[in-house]
Amino acid sequence: xxxxxxxxxxxxxxxxxxxxxxxxxxxxxxxxxxxxxxxxxxxxxxxxxxxxxxxxxxxxxxxxxxxxxxxxxxxxxxxxxxxxxxxxxxxxxxxxxxxxxxxxxxxxxxxxxxxxxxxxxxxxxxxxxxxxxxxxxxxxxxxxxxxxxxxxxxxxxxxxxxxxxxxxxxxxxxx
Numbered sequence: 001x002x003x004x005x006x007x008x009x010x011x012x013x014x015x016x017x018x019x020x021x022x023x024x025x026x027x028x029x030x031x032x033x034x035x036x037x038x039x040x041x042x043x044x045x046x047x048x049x050x051x052x053x054x055x056x057x058x059x060x061x062x063x064x065x066x067x068x069x070x071x072x073x074x075x076x077x078x079x080x081x082x083x084x085x086x087x088x089x090x091x092x093x094x095x096x097x098x099x100x101x102x103x104x105x106x107x108x109x110x111x112x113x114x115x116x117x118x119x120x121x122x123x124x125x126x127x128x129x130x131x132x133x134x135x136x137x138x139x140x141x142x143x144x145x146x147x148x149x150x151x152x153x154x155x156x157x158x159x160x161x162x163x164x165x166x167x168x169x170x171x172x173x174x175x
Contacts (some may be wrong), residue, residue, distance in 0.1 A: 019175060020165065021149050024146055028059045029153060029161070029175060035059060036085035042172035045079050053082045053159065057107070057128070060161070061087025064126050066104030070094045070117065074109035075130055117144060119156045132160040151175060 016022045035058060048054060061069070061084045069084060069091050084105070085090060094103060097117050104125040108114040114129050115138065121127055132139055132152060143150035143162050150162040150172045 016173065018149065018168065018171065020163075021151075021171065024151065024161075024163070025065070025173070025175065026151065028063050029056065031059055031150060032108045035062075037083075041083060041086060045082070048079065053130075054079060056153075057147060058083040058087040060092065060126060061085075061105060062126070064088070064105050064124070066091050068092050068101070068103050069105035069122075070095050070101075070103050070107070071096055072108045072113055075107050076120065078105070111135040111142060114139075115142055118164075123164055125164050125168065127162045127164070128159065129162075130159045131151070144170055149173070 016025055031151060035055065037058060038055060041054075041058075042051075065088050066084075067090070071080060071093065081093065083122070091105075094101060097103070097120055097144075101120045102122045103117075103120045104122050105128070106114070106117055106121055106125070107128045107130070108117065109130050111129050112135050114127055118127060129139060139160060143160075148166060149168050150160065150170075152158075152160045152172065152174045
């Protein structure tokens with residue numbers, strides 16, 4: 001019950017003290033206003049059951065402006081790629097993560113998979129894990145030790161975002 005009250009209070013950014021985290025919550029995760037490409041993408045791909053997640057990925061790509069992004073095989077679809085490109089037209093998909101790769105946006109299906117790739121996320125980049133309920137403890141460990149501001153979102157399914165920003169104190173927000 002306390003967890004539900006805590007999530008309700010932070011659902012629109014209220015109670016979040018970090019200016020960066022507040023901005024991400026208000027303008028990326030729970031943005032209520034229609035975005036510039038929603039209608040065009042809905043017309044092209046039709047209404048999708050995961051449309052909230054796809055729209056979040058568009059807003060996230062718009063925020064991060066990734067020069068390079070990587071989608072794991074389990075989540076890589078033409079629709080997700082189109083939403084990311086609508087958010088940042090200059091993004092390039094990386095097929096294979098090489099040792100020297102520098103990726104600004106990485107979307108993984110599971111926390112164990114993310115653990116293999118997190119070191120390739122550039123400063124200011126973002127990691128998205130779509131099935132957060134699987135390997136939840138691994139996700140918390142990854143966020144605490146390696147990344148900084150982390151957001152677990154329960155509204156549109158269970159997924160999580162983590163940003164690599166060295167100047168931030170490690171914090172896990174549940175929305």
